[in-house]
Amino acid sequence: MTHSNPLVTFTGVQKTYDGHTLVVRDLNLEIHKGEFLSLLGPSGSGKTTTLMMLAGFESPTAGEISLNGVPITRTPPHKRNFGMVFQNYALFPHMTVADNIAYPLTVRKLGKSDREAKVKRALDMVQMGHMGARFPGQLSGGQQQRVALARALVFDPQLVLMDEPLGALDKQLREHMQIELKALHRRLGVTFV
Ligand SMILES: Nc1ncnc2c1ncn2[C@@H]1O[C@H](COP(=O)(O)OP(=O)(O)OP(=O)(O)O)[C@@H](O)[C@H]1O
Numbered sequence: 001m002t003h004s005n006p007l008v009t010f011t012g013v014q015k016t017y018d019g020h021t022l023v024v025r026d027l028n029l030e031i032h033k034g035e036f037l038s039l040l041g042p043s044g045s046g047k048t049t050t051l052m053m054l055a056g057f058e059s060p061t062a063g064e065i066s067l068n069g070v071p072i073t074r075t076p077p078h079k080r081n082f083g084m085v086f087q088n089y090a091l092f093p094h095m096t097v098a099d100n101i102a103y104p105l106t107v108r109k110l111g112k113s114d115r116e117a118k119v120k121r122a123l124d125m126v127q128m129g130h131m132g133a134r135f136p137g138q139l140s141g142g143q144q145q146r147v148a149l150a151r152a153l154v155f156d157p158q159l160v161l162m163d164e165p166l167g168a169l170d171k172q173l174r175e176h177m178q179i180e181l182k183a184l185h186r187r188l189g190v191t192f193v
């Protein structure tokens with residue numbers, strides 16, 4: 001185990017949607033910089049709920065989540081600066097694939113040439129280099145999922161949250177993306193949950 005300060009800390013986190021069934025009972029968890037953490041558990045055990053609380057789309061009903069020691073329980077999702085691939089966090093349908101991927105860079109006010117280089121790299125990484133001009137509605141489910149991955153990674157976030165990001169891919173692509181993600185993890189030291 002590492003002795004550095006954790007990147008993320010869950011302290012006594014609890015979640016109920018209906019006011020009496022605890023979906024997350026008492027979660028105490030430290031996530032360290034550079035970790036590749038997988039949450040495993042049966043269907044309905046609270047994995048997505050935990051990720052949604054870390055992302056900021058759901059609030060814990062008790063306890064605290066901290067980032068670098070600072071509570072973020074009341075910080076809105078867009079201010080947390082995480083890369084995210086969620087099933088319900090869809091691509092923008094009115095934007096091309098390339099513009100979807102460029103979006104996180106546009107809001108961060110990167111210059112055009114920087115932006116184009118990063119978008120190209122991200123598109124190549126997910127083997128979608130020839131589809132930048134298409135719209136999401138013109139892609140298969142697996143292709144959309146790869147674009148979502150590229151969009152989550154393109155701005156080199158310190159933390160990337162992924163909820164079953166490879167579920168719509170066939171075996172060969174899934175294995176390719178697993179290798180890509182692990183290489184990226186090694187190369188950039190990004191933290192994955
Ligand atoms: N918005 C919601 N409102 C009410 N109940 C919810 C809501 N979201 C999830 N739940 C319930 O909370 C529990 C945990 O759900 P969650 O989606 O976190 O599970 P999971 O571990 O991600 O499951 P899976 O492997 O099937 O994706 C389930 O019993 C689910 O029905």
Ligand SMILES: [Mg+2]
Nearest residue numbers: 047048049163
């Ligand atoms: Mg889930």
